[in-house]
Amino acid sequence: MFKKSFILITLIFSTWNWAQAQQQVLIPMDASQTNHLKAYGVIFNHITDGYPAKWLLNYRGGSFMAVVNNDIIRKSRLRNVQLEVIGPADASQILAEVESNSSNTSVVNLEKAPKIAVYTPEQALPWDDAVTLALTYAEVEYDKIWDVEVLEGKLDEYDWLHLHHEDFTGQFGKFWASYRNMPWYIAQVKQMRAMADKLGFATVSEQKKEVARTIKRYVGNGGFLFAMCSGTNTLDIALAAEDVDIAPMQFDGDPADPNAQQKLDFSKTFAFQNFNISLDPRKYEHADIDVPVSINQVDQSLDFFTLFDFSAKWDPVPTMLTQNHVSSVRGFYGQTTAFQKDKVKSSVVVLGEAPGRDQVKYIHGNYGKGTFTFYAGHDPEDYTHRVNDPPTDLTLHPNSPGYRLILNNILFPAAKKKKRKT
Numbered sequence: 001m002f003k004k005s006f007i008l009i010t011l012i013f014s015t016w017n018w019a020q021a022q023q024q025v026l027i028p029m030d031a032s033q034t035n036h037l038k039a040y041g042v043i044f045n046h047i048t049d050g051y052p053a054k055w056l057l058n059y060r061g062g063s064f065m066a067v068v069n070n071d072i073i074r075k076s077r078l079r080n081v082q083l084e085v086i087g088p089a090d091a092s093q094i095l096a097e098v099e100s101n102s103s104n105t106s107v108v109n110l111e112k113a114p115k116i117a118v119y120t121p122e123q124a125l126p127w128d129d130a131v132t133l134a135l136t137y138a139e140v141e142y143d144k145i146w147d148v149e150v151l152e153g154k155l156d157e158y159d160w161l162h163l164h165h166e167d168f169t170g171q172f173g174k175f176w177a178s179y180r181n182m183p184w185y186i187a188q189v190k191q192m193r194a195m196a197d198k199l200g201f202a203t204v205s206e207q208k209k210e211v212a213r214t215i216k217r218y219v220g221n222g223g224f225l226f227a228m229c230s231g232t233n234t235l236d237i238a239l240a241a242e243d244v245d246i247a248p249m250q251f252d253g254d255p256a257d258p259n260a261q262q263k264l265d266f267s268k269t270f271a272f273q274n275f276n277i278s279l280d281p282r283k284y285e286h287a288d289i290d291v292p293v294s295i296n297q298v299d300q301s302l303d304f305f306t307l308f309d310f311s312a313k314w315d316p317v318p319t320m321l322t323q324n325h326v327s328s329v330r331g332f333y334g335q336t337t338a339f340q341k342d343k344v345k346s347s348v349v350v351l352g353e354a355p356g357r358d359q360v361k362y363i364h365g366n367y368g369k370g371t372f373t374f375y376a377g378h379d380p381e382d383y384t385h386r387v388n389d390p391p392t393d394l395t396l397h398p399n400s401p402g403y404r405l406i407l408n409n410i411l412f413p414a415a416k417k418k419k420r421k422t
Helices: 002-022 036-048 070-078 088-099 130-138 147-151 183-198 204-220 230-240 316-321 401-414
Strands: 024-027 053-057 063-067 084-086 106-110 116-119 143-145 160-163 224-228 304-307 328-330 349-354 359-367 370-375
Touching (some): 024 036, 024 070, 036 053, 063 088, 084 088, 106 316, 130 401, 160 401, 183 204, 204 224, 204 359, 224 401, 304 359
Parallel strands (some): 116 143, 224 370
Antiparallel strands (some): 024 063, 053 063, 304 328, 304 349
16 A cells, blocks of 8 residues: 555656646746846856756847746746746747747747856956946856956956956056046056066057957957947957057157057957047047047937847847847946947947937947957946946846846857858
């Protein structure tokens, strides 16, 4: 009798376990989602733990689907992430709908989480980094690396690299005019010059150019690069000025080449061309790639950029990068606020632009075996973030469309690539 009861209990448990394995978790990413940003972390860590997931492009804001296990349900509930447990019939119906030729939707398999590096110094700076804020809030692990690690070849250990408030031209962010007497600026310049000397470079600008070239090789070899704020345009300026001194005397001890503009090589850049550099140390702008405040004069309540609507089946990469629950996103300033449309190469895909203002906010392109994505501005939830402003508290912005674009980029490398339809 005991043996029969044991067998019956075992059969019941096995049947329940099989049925549970057929159930799916649907994490909606439309307006019904209670915490969009944490949802990315739940899925990212689910993949990291060795479980596959699906990204349903253009379906309910770019929802996620995964096989049920107690861990993903528990983590979602602890993080106030809305999810729905659905049966195999409902899951099959959703997938059939998403894969139907009659809808602008598609399924992307998420299989292996990328290893993430953020290019940032160890010392505290008087500004935050929206990407590190997003990764920390979403509970996604990342490593910090700086010039020494980059030049030692450590980039090869990572799949995804982020650049933010950086100056690859060696002009210390062009803060000389306004902040040269501030303790943080003095300390930063001293630290960077000491590092350049230790690494065998005559100037910081020469060191930063070598870092820029190393990052370019990393992308060419298959790396995923995501940059924001001044990390976008100063990288391209440094690449274009590879053999040209564009740093005024205040930064490297000798005058800039007076013919520097004519010597720029735009064939070496990722995204920008035909730009004019500024050799004036008193000017905040590095070049005319950026749309400065004087040009971007629009009321804050009207400052939006629009995401393009791509074909999920024909253009899955830009579709992944623009997944959102809204099509228009609030604008925000930065040292690089937006890109002049006529300075963007024709080979680059524009993901988001400010209608009627000849400026783009969000772009993507391929280089070699890798890709780059540039997102202008400093902090999507702080319209005019300034030096020494406190970091944004993302607990107040769990459904931020602007921050969602950042987190789309960390999942993009996890997607199993499909052959492009022809």
